[in-house]
Amino acid sequence: MRRLPVLRRVSPRQRQFESLTRAHAGDLYRFAFWLCGQSALAEDLVQETLLRAWRNMDSLREAAAAKPWLMTILRREHARLYERKRLDTIELDDVRVADDGAWASPERHGQAADIRAAMSQLPLKYREPLAMQVLGGFSCEEIAAELGEKPGAVATQLFRARQKLKTLLQDDPMEATDHGLS
Amino acid sequence: MDCLEFRRRLGAEPRSQAADMLAHRLECAACQAAWQRAQQFEDRLEGALKIDVPEGLTERALLAQSTLQRQRWRRRQPWLAVAASLILAMGVGGYAWQQHDAHSLPALSVAHMPEEIASLDLIQPLTPHAVKMGFAGRGVALRGPVPSGTTYVHDCMVGPYKAVHLVTRHDGEPVVVLYFPHRQVSHVRNFQRQGWVGREVPMPHGGLVMLTDRGSSRPFSAVASAWTQAIEGHVEARTASLDDGESAAPKAP
Numbered sequence: 001m002r003r004l005p006v007l008r009r010v011s012p013r014q015r016q017f018e019s020l021t022r023a024h025a026g027d028l029y030r031f032a033f034w035l036c037g038q039s040a041l042a043e044d045l046v047q048e049t050l051l052r053a054w055r056n057m058d059s060l061r062e063a064a065a066a067k068p069w070l071m072t073i074l075r076r077e078h079a080r081l082y083e084r085k086r087l088d089t090i091e092l093d094d095v096r097v098a099d100d101g102a103w104a105s106p107e108r109h110g111q112a113a114d115i116r117a118a119m120s121q122l123p124l125k126y127r128e129p130l131a132m133q134v135l136g137g138f139s140c141e142e143i144a145a146e147l148g149e150k151p152g153a154v155a156t157q158l159f160r161a162r163q164k165l166k167t168l169l170q171d172d173p174m175e176a177t178d179h180g181l182s
Numbered sequence: 183m184d185c186l187e188f189r190r191r192l193g194a195e196p197r198s199q200a201a202d203m204l205a206h207r208l209e210c211a212a213c214q215a216a217w218q219r220a221q222q223f224e225d226r227l228e229g230a231l232k233i234d235v236p237e238g239l240t241e242r243a244l245l246a247q248s249t250l251q252r253q254r255w256r257r258r259q260p261w262l263a264v265a266a267s268l269i270l271a272m273g274v275g276g277y278a279w280q281q282h283d284a285h286s287l288p289a290l291s292v293a294h295m296p297e298e299i300a301s302l303d304l305i306q307p308l309t310p311h312a313v314k315m316g317f318a319g320r321g322v323a324l325r326g327p328v329p330s331g332t333t334y335v336h337d338c339m340v341g342p343y344k345a346v347h348l349v350t351r352h353d354g355e356p357v358v359v360l361y362f363p364h365r366q367v368s369h370v371r372n373f374q375r376q377g378w379v380g381r382e383v384p385m386p387h388g389g390l391v392m393l394t395d396r397g398s399s400r401p402f403s404a405v406a407s408a409w410t411q412a413i414e415g416h417v418e419a420r421t422a423s424l425d426d427g428e429s430a431a432p433k434a435p
Binding site for chain 2: 017018021022025026029030033034039043046047050051054111112113115116119131133134135139140154155156158159162163165166
């Protein structure tokens, strides 16, 4: 006899949390990875972030605000972690990225891997706003509000982040400079 | 916007759709080419930053949350059981009190008044004989003088109890007196219900309830004394005044 699926009552809050997790866990992991540089630590950060989000689910009013809201929580979790385990947290500059599982893809030795290696060498002050912009879709103003800086300062950081990436990639760094006019 | 400003903003926000940047691109071929190269670089950058996500990441996050939720629920369960018991006890207690109160002499007396409200308008004093006959209907023989100013007497059923219903004029104001033969009242108690001010008074062979719709309990002491003397033939100390407060403990005889 064919068994019917078990029906369980799920609260709207739980449904919301599950949807949130399914929609954003991947992006959160990527953002966490570019903050801390370690796959296992990034996954821990994602879990901590989602648990904190679940506890504060009532403060999320709009679906469109979910991703920036989660990324903000993640940043704070990362900062807390950094305060707790200052010695354990390492700069991506020191990471041998080729040893990390996150790089195990067919593109590993291709162009994407070169960009990732270059990204890993950026200092956190450049890497963080760049990841927020590219992965999170934050504007300069939003990043500035998150980091407690002025929009102009953030724009400069983003400009220099790209400039350094291109230098590391031996791309045309002058493209990004104000001297590269042609 | 000049080329310098365009390149600076292009380096900071390559995906910007700002109108002034778009306008500059349309009029500057070099910046248009730079913009196209910037878009290609952004495509490569976005693709590179989107690293593989560990398999089962979402499921592990959901598992962590549901496990924590269950742990919390287990920790709360004993407290919830205690809270539920307390709420149930309060509910049962409240219901029992409501039932008890609904059958009290004050509650039944007030509920009786709407059907007898016209009796308050009577002003012609009854003869002592008529009053005595009213009590005789309930098997009570008056032992003392009938208070003057009694304008109404009737043997009524107040709830399930037999009562003698009287109206006495005190300083021209009507005071309802309900005498319940053989009903025990534990102590003198003032009350207010549905616009009525009242007092119940214990008597040796029954209970007395007085009501007025004039807002003051001032006449109750005199009226209680007069009717105690009429019914019992003497005045007891516990019918003495209780002008303040909602209730009082029984006074020593």
